[in-house]
Amino acid sequence: MSNERTRILVVDDEEIVRESLGGWLEKDGYFVATSPDGKAALERLEAEPWSILIVDLKMPGIDGMQVLEQAKKRTPDLAVVMMTAYATVDTAVSAMKLGAYDYLVKPFDPEELSIMMQKIVAQQALLRENAVLRQALKQEYRFRDLVSKSPAMQAIFELARTAARSNSTILILGESGSGKEVLARAVHQESPRAQGPFVAVSCAALTESLLESELFGHEKGAFTGAFARRKGKFESADGGTLFLDEVGDVGPKLQLDLLRVLEERRFHRLGGNTPVEVDVRIVAATNRDLHRAVQEGRFREDLFYRLNVIPIAIPPLRQRREDIPLLVDSILERLSAEMKKPLEGVSTEAMNALLGHEWPGNVRELRNVLERGAVVCTGTILQLVDLGLPVRADAAPRAGPLGSLEEVERRHVAAVLSHTGGNVSQSARILGIDRVTLYNKMKKWGLRRDGEEILGKTEE
Amino acid sequence: MGPIGIGWIGEGALESSLIGHVVKHVSRAFSAEVREVKAPGTPRHAFDPRRKQHASGEILRWLLPLAPEGGKVLGVTDRDLFIPILTYVFGEAQLGGAAAVVSTARLLDELEPAPPRVLRERLAKEAVHELGHCFGLRHCPTPGCVMGRSSNVRDVDAKGPGLCPDCRARLYGR
Numbered sequence: 001m002s003n004e005r006t007r008i009l010v011v012d013d014e015e016i017v018r019e020s021l022g023g024w025l026e027k028d029g030y031f032v033a034t035s036p037d038g039k040a041a042l043e044r045l046e047a048e049p050w051s052i053l054i055v056d057l058k059m060p061g062i063d064g065m066q067v068l069e070q071a072k073k074r075t076p077d078l079a080v081v082m083m084t085a086y087a088t089v090d091t092a093v094s095a096m097k098l099g100a101y102d103y104l105v106k107p108f109d110p111e112e113l114s115i116m117m118q119k120i121v122a123q124q125a126l127l128r129e130n131a132v133l134r135q136a137l138k139q140e141y142r143f144r145d146l147v148s149k150s151p152a153m154q155a156i157f158e159l160a161r162t163a164a165r166s167n168s169t170i171l172i173l174g175e176s177g178s179g180k181e182v183l184a185r186a187v188h189q190e191s192p193r194a195q196g197p198f199v200a201v202s203c204a205a206l207t208e209s210l211l212e213s214e215l216f217g218h219e220k221g222a223f224t225g226a227f228a229r230r231k232g233k234f235e236s237a238d239g240g241t242l243f244l245d246e247v248g249d250v251g252p253k254l255q256l257d258l259l260r261v262l263e264e265r266r267f268h269r270l271g272g273n274t275p276v277e278v279d280v281r282i283v284a285a286t287n288r289d290l291h292r293a294v295q296e297g298r299f300r301e302d303l304f305y306r307l308n309v310i311p312i313a314i315p316p317l318r319q320r321r322e323d324i325p326l327l328v329d330s331i332l333e334r335l336s337a338e339m340k341k342p343l344e345g346v347s348t349e350a351m352n353a354l355l356g357h358e359w360p361g362n363v364r365e366l367r368n369v370l371e372r373g374a375v376v377c378t379g380t381i382l383q384l385v386d387l388g389l390p391v392r393a394d395a396a397p398r399a400g401p402l403g404s405l406e407e408v409e410r411r412h413v414a415a416v417l418s419h420t421g422g423n424v425s426q427s428a429r430i431l432g433i434d435r436v437t438l439y440n441k442m443k444k445w446g447l448r449r450d451g452e453e454i455l456g457k458t459e460e
Numbered sequence: 461m462g463p464i465g466i467g468w469i470g471e472g473a474l475e476s477s478l479i480g481h482v483v484k485h486v487s488r489a490f491s492a493e494v495r496e497v498k499a500p501g502t503p504r505h506a507f508d509p510r511r512k513q514h515a516s517g518e519i520l521r522w523l524l525p526l527a528p529e530g531g532k533v534l535g536v537t538d539r540d541l542f543i544p545i546l547t548y549v550f551g552e553a554q555l556g557g558a559a560a561v562v563s564t565a566r567l568l569d570e571l572e573p574a575p576p577r578v579l580r581e582r583l584a585k586e587a588v589h590e591l592g593h594c595f596g597l598r599h600c601p602t603p604g605c606v607m608g609r610s611s612n613v614r615d616v617d618a619k620g621p622g623l624c625p626d627c628r629a630r631l632y633g634r
Contacts, residue, residue, distance in 0.1 A: 109611075
């Protein structure tokens, strides 16, 4: 193992010690520097990176113990070895309690020094390797701002990465809070349009006429209050990506307008006669069942097919519970940076509660729970009480907003299909109905055999 | 490569073939002109009565004027050597400098006294090792290389008498 990367700072007030120890370590291939006192040592520790600090306990002014305390505060990974005479071994032991790696009694056996240095170097190499592997693992589980190790989400990341390179329209399906916009942004960032704008519009938040003006812009005098020409979101997103959130909520007139833009890649501003051409990639999202809306005549079939070029269904958090620890780590890391507060994790009790929760609000709800916890917690580890989660007794499964009996039935059938990974026979057995009845129900509600279209494959 | 002078600076009686053996090995390792030098007495001033050992740093300073012009000098002694921070050393050298010293004291191994042949081999290896430091070489991780670190006689016995290809490249690359 090469010692060249290992930088050792030797601190002793006796020149002869600095010289002989420094020289000896140098012959061993280490990079060595020396400091004659605590003050100079702290300055060097501050100015340059060091792997090992070998410091004498007894020095005038700032002594070894103070150097140790300061050094460990600034660089917790630094290996600090205390040098001591026989008379101060007790102090050396207290130094170890303060985080010193070990101590050497002067004069020390060359073999002892050699072995200690080699042990530290090996240990630090392992720590570095560990950090690199953890980082690599994190990257593997990551697609931009999304983290997941569940096979279903990994498949989604793969699909999204591939789809990002194309110009095709993407339809993201998933419950609210499951990260549809985060995925849309990730697709944009991975796409050749990454340098262009990412413009998000929530189609449910505005009335139809306002949304129309918001999307297409208007000419001066197009309607009362239109005092000047205004660009719409389609124009703002030129050269980039337009994210149409809650596209299932768009009214019939606007559905037709959207269809035209998607077909012709051009439109008219409200009150305008000149067509405006745009180069926009559309990513749409909805938490509604568009198949059903089409069947019930609430959503244009032709628009549905225009949007549903590459469908990506994000499974709800309760179907990928193995991601909860990973998400907790990732969210806490971010909160810690945002709040400038050290947050190391959650207690076992808190993690068990997080793993057991149903998460109707998905990752967004998890983030909110953790943010609350981060605000109220007094230490660096979030406790169960900090999270404010409902206690188990009243945590009966909540399946989103109350729906009709048929809606509840549809959702349950989809969940069972998802649970069995698309095994119709097994699903029929669980549901207590025959296979033909189940097929009829699936056809009626537009559920795919594997449930992928609506709920995404489950990894369970 | 400049000449290398090697001289006995010990207190005891010198075993006749010892210095010759060291000279042979050193000249083979460094392909340099190696000659025996006669030291003017012994570095008794380097003795530390408290530690009952000789300070190797003092000996190096004493040896320096004995170095041949543009070359290196190696003192061979039977006295036990130390540097202030360590309990003992087999030898010491100025890294990239002109003086080196090596001792037979710890190479004899009190627990299992070595026969003269083994002692000669150990001494030759440590002589090449310390002079290697004078030529700027540091400890080498290549198994068997004479520049490998040795903290005990087992380490010395385990390594070979010559420089590994990497160390030779470093030596002649200078």
